[in-house]
Amino acid sequence: MSTSSRYLRWLVGGVVGFSLLSACGAPDEQIDTADGQSAPEATAGDVAVSLSMGSTALSARDDVQVTVTLTNVAGHPVKLLKRNTPVDGIKNELFNITRNGAAVQYIGRHYKWAAPEAGDFLTLGTGESLTRTVSLAGAYEFTETGSYSISYAEEIHGGGATQFASNSINVWVEGRPNVLPEEAGEREVTAFGLSTSGACTSTEVSSITTAFNSAKTYASGSLSYLTNTTPSGTARYTTWFGTYSSTGWNTVKSHFSSINSAFTTKSVVVDCSCSDSAYAYVYPSQPYKIYVCNAFWSAPNTGTDSKAGTLIHEMSHFTVVAATDDWAYGQSACKSLAKSSVTKARDNADSHEYFAENTPAQN
Amino acid sequence: MAATQGTEGATPAAALRCEVSAPQSVKAGEPVHVTFRLTNSTAQPLFVLTWRSPFEGEPRSRFLEITRDGTEVPYQGPMFKRGDPEAGDYATLAPGATAELKIEVSLAYDFSRPGTYRIAFRGPLMDVATQQAEVPRPLAQHRAMPVQCPVVETTIVAP
Ligand SMILES: [Zn+2]
Numbered sequence: 001m002s003t004s005s006r007y008l009r010w011l012v013g014g015v016v017g018f019s020l021l022s023a024c025g026a027p028d029e030q031i032d033t034a035d036g037q038s039a040p041e042a043t044a045g046d047v048a049v050s051l052s053m054g055s056t057a058l059s060a061r062d063d064v065q066v067t068v069t070l071t072n073v074a075g076h077p078v079k080l081l082k083r084n085t086p087v088d089g090i091k092n093e094l095f096n097i098t099r100n101g102a103a104v105q106y107i108g109r110h111y112k113w114a115a116p117e118a119g120d121f122l123t124l125g126t127g128e129s130l131t132r133t134v135s136l137a138g139a140y141e142f143t144e145t146g147s148y149s150i151s152y153a154e155e156i157h158g159g160g161a162t163q164f165a166s167n168s169i170n171v172w173v174e175g176r177p178n179v180l181p182e183e184a185g186e187r188e189v190t191a192f193g194l195s196t197s198g199a200c201t202s203t204e205v206s207s208i209t210t211a212f213n214s215a216k217t218y219a220s221g222s223l224s225y226l227t228n229t230t231p232s233g234t235a236r237y238t239t240w241f242g243t244y245s246s247t248g249w250n251t252v253k254s255h256f257s258s259i260n261s262a263f264t265t266k267s268v269v270v271d272c273s274c275s276d277s278a279y280a281y282v283y284p285s286q287p288y289k290i291y292v293c294n295a296f297w298s299a300p301n302t303g304t305d306s307k308a309g310t311l312i313h314e315m316s317h318f319t320v321v322a323a324t325d326d327w328a329y330g331q332s333a334c335k336s337l338a339k340s341s342v343t344k345a346r347d348n349a350d351s352h353e354y355f356a357e358n359t360p361a362q363n
Numbered sequence: 364m365a366a367t368q369g370t371e372g373a374t375p376a377a378a379l380r381c382e383v384s385a386p387q388s389v390k391a392g393e394p395v396h397v398t399f400r401l402t403n404s405t406a407q408p409l410f411v412l413t414w415r416s417p418f419e420g421e422p423r424s425r426f427l428e429i430t431r432d433g434t435e436v437p438y439q440g441p442m443f444k445r446g447d448p449e450a451g452d453y454a455t456l457a458p459g460a461t462a463e464l465k466i467e468v469s470l471a472y473d474f475s476r477p478g479t480y481r482i483a484f485r486g487p488l489m490d491v492a493t494q495q496a497e498v499p500r501p502l503a504q505h506r507a508m509p510v511q512c513p514v515v516e517t518t519i520v521a522p
Pocket of ligand 1: 313317325326349442444445
């Protein structure tokens with residue numbers, strides 16, 4: 001690694017503002033905010049859309065969530081009208097949905113849109129992707145049980161010019177009462193925000209998306225363990241955080257509460273431009289951008305030192321999340337740290353990762 | 364490996380002597396440099412893992428504790444999740460040799476406000492070996508070494 005400050009240039013001469021969706025080729029590349037104005041609006045074929053769902057059959061108790069990834073395949077930056085994307089949730093008739101071949105009613109909000117201004121657009125850099133998981137339950141009618149086919153709207157109803165072709169996914173949905181958009185709306189806007197930057201390939205976007213969903217499972221699983229287990233010196237707790245105390249347990253619980261809410265309610269950006277041998281890095285004062293590096297790509301999705309665990313590690317570093325440090329790396333050093341200093345163990349990112357991964361499993 | 368452990372076990376805590384210097388005062392807005400001088404006071408070469416130490420050359424971890432008039436100054440540089448190190452992650456210090464490491468701390472900490480800044484490196488070094496053949500070695504085999512560096516002060520004055 002050269003001694004030039006490629007990771008630190010941003011502090012020199014003032015902090016560079018970060019825009020979630022601006023083109024960003026490398027961590028030290030200053031974001032060109034003029035891009036948003038200069039990039040042409042996406043036309044047919046410029047943006048590839050892929051849809052995925054975690055399940056092929058949903059009971060009435062399951063939310064109908066679809067993960068949408070928009071990738072700029074134009075070979076140059078393009079701009080998109082935000083309301084024609086799920087960046088802020090479903091604010092338009094974004095999907096074509098049929099049940100047993102018949103069109104399904106859009107019940108989401110209808111906005112009266114003014115003529116778009118510069119701020120109504122987002123820019124996708126060359127090769128850049130935007131991923132959002134959104135709930136369809138408040139936007140489309142799922143009152144009837146049946147086989148539903150979902151694709152992205154090729155043309156936004158109401159005269160939108162942008163064309164998006166996507167794959168079509170089939171899912172069996174058990175009928176349920178309509179959710180009022182007012183109830184579902186708030187969650188659509190904020191929840192499940194994941195986007196990527198730094199020229200991730202489509203394969204990388206897909207493994208980041210899988211890892212992100214597994215990290216959410218780790219975060220909620222850790223929080224529910226710390227909430228539902230009677231606080232005591234359990235094997236899982238003491239291995240990573242040392243001798244039990246109620247203060248210690250509550251501190252770790254509050255950390256996982258913050259980690260969990262960051263994963264479920266914040267816009268997270270995962271950047272692929274790093275080529276360091278490390279797993280990943282973050283700037284603790286710049287939530288929620290995570291730079292993934294070489295070791296990340298060869299890691300398994302879950303388990304010890306996995307992709308999902310790395311995202312837990314990095315999320316814990318942000319000052320507004322758990323403000324952890326890196327006192328020790330690796331399972332062996334983390335176990336020693338738990339024995340030598342409970343305070344440092346509770347302040348150590350890898351200790352949180354290993355607690356969340358819980359591999360091999362302990363109670 | 365057992366012989367190595369014996370050697371390291373016998374190594375006194377002051378195997379690495381540490382001196383630190385910083386300018387007495389710096390005008391606000393100008394870069395702040397802190398210089399660490401680490402001397403191998405043993406008769407063997409030392410192979411030092413650079414992570415979380417002045418050997419990183421530029422702040423790439425929160426290895427320093429910095430306060431302004433007693434208040435913690437937050438670290439704003441990058442923080443890495445590391446796996447097993449590579450050969451290039453170790454610095455070599457010959458017997459009696461001194462490494463002089465000048466760190467531009469203002470790259471990762473806000474020194475723009477006037478006041479008295481205290482800068483401390485409390486160690487330890489994450490992994491130190493005495494045989495070249497032993498490094499790089501996996502995380503599970505790392506042997507930390509304490510190091511005592513004096514705390515330095517620098518005053519930031521209004522320009
Ligand atoms: Zn870390």
